[in-house]
Amino acid sequence: MKDSKPRDFIRQIIHDETKNQDSRKVITRFPPEPNGFLHIGHAKSICLNFAVANENKGKTFLRFDDTNPLKEDDIYVQSIKEDVSWLGFDWEDRLTFASDYFENLYQAAIKLINKGLAYVDSLNANEIREYRGTLTEPGKDSPYRNRSPEENLELFKRMKNGEFSDGEMILRAKIDMKSPNMNMRDPAIYRIRKHAHQRTADKWCIYPMYDFAHALSDAYEGITYSLCTLEFEDHRPLYNWFIEQVETEHRPRQIEFSRLNMAYALTSKRKLHGLIINKIVDGWDDPRLVTISGMRRRGYPPNAILDFCERIGITKKDNYIEMGVLENSVREELGDTTQRRMGVLDPLKVTIQNFENDKVEVLEAQNHPQIPEFGMRKISFTKELYIERSDFKEDAPRKFHRLKPGGEVRLRYAYIIKCEEVIKDSSGNIEELICSYDPDTKSGTGKSDKKVKGTIHWVSAEHSFDAEIRLYDRLFKVHNPAASDDLEKTINPDSLKTVQAKLEDSLGAEGAPPSFQLERTGYFCLDTKLSNEKKRIYNRTVTLRDSWAKIEKAAMSQG
């Protein structure tokens, strides 16, 4: 396995670097900031980090990058832990926080000051920006850049002791104000934030910046490969500078890969926050979101997400993955793991005129057509039934092999019925179908040679129950909603539709599967957040592939 061909450039690098070092371990980390919920893009990173370590008999840390108390909260820590475990990954005893290292980080800053490589600047934020220069013009040195190590030390300690207000002083690395890389123009290391931290409370009023804290946390934990996204590529010289100058025992290597973008979706914590604050969606776990919690609520199994992450690969190229790829992974996983049931989303009443009034015939149905181990269940056939309204057409096109006036169709696991009469209300809407059934065509008996082109699903009126089902479509109308300056304008008004469905009784029974396929319509799951004792609410996870819909669409576009 170790010698099998690496799947991507990162695994290639690791393979090349470690193949001749039998003692070398691969240690990775997933470093979320606890300021929001995780989404599919994070899943890509989680899978990469845990898988790469695992493939090399290494370990992975779950480390929270909690260096900005203004934006972070424990509720995000809890949700992130839940999401990572739900995906199936185990950090064991390696749950850490950048804040665990605040004391070490503080000492490291002092070391830089003593080496003459850091200074306390008294410029304010605006002045610092002006001094930084622009992309094409070099910056200029701060007038405070040449304070002595002694003075810097004194000032830094006073910063720590809370003697200055926010923004009054700042600790900066002394690197090169003329560097073409903006990150090297004396970046901030420590800023004053008189704000309680969710873990360290009021112990500190100075907090380290990302570049400093992240690089050193990696080094402290013995991370060998620090895998991050492309936007940090030009932070790498700074990452290396900190590690070099602080002279840490371990020297991690940062490697960047491209972040995941999904077409017609949002993978930006900041923008997701906006949707939630403006109540455009139901919360971080809204099933229309590609957040981990949203996908979980929607019914996406973790294995589908893992499979998806494997399929999309790891490269440095900008990408926009189509939703179809994710949905394909979901269908593939659910197809092999869920039982089949019947339910009617848009019920049309059918009366079987030649079936006895109060008779209940119990039929056997397979729980999975290809997996007999999933067993059988009983379904009840009665005089009054419901079928899907779209399975009947008065003037049906030739290729429509469902029910039409005078036509026949098979009811799945039951009989062939014939439409004898169409009953309409005063305004011409179809209210009910009067049908007859052929007793010789009972499913599985082989008594009759009669063949019909179509098989449709149904439920018994008596032996079904009402349920609300939520049907989802893409949340956005546009390919890249993140590029829009008015997010609300990009929202698809039809992203959520609610229908009152009739589901076969077995779904309401004790031990009913929480996730299942409704034959011919899709995969569904119980929404445990919205359901209660009185009312069951289901989410449509994903539709089945529908080649009939394609034919219809093609016919429509041809006129």
Added chain:
RNA sequence: UGGGGUGUAGCCAAGUGGUAAGGCAACGGGUUUUGAUCCCGUCAUUCGCAGGUUCGAUCCCUGCCACCCCAGCCA
């Protein structure tokens, strides 16, 4: 106009001096009591463009073009 990256099909993505894997999508066909699943087939004379080196270039060299990221006391 500074620096850092990236260009292989509609979307992803292997490949690497010897004649373009695979997946998703799409399109044809077969099986089917889910118009599902499954199966089989089609889908890049060409790798951003232009030159050059070579018997031979997607791969090496030169030039150009396009796109992404960077001017937080965010991560």
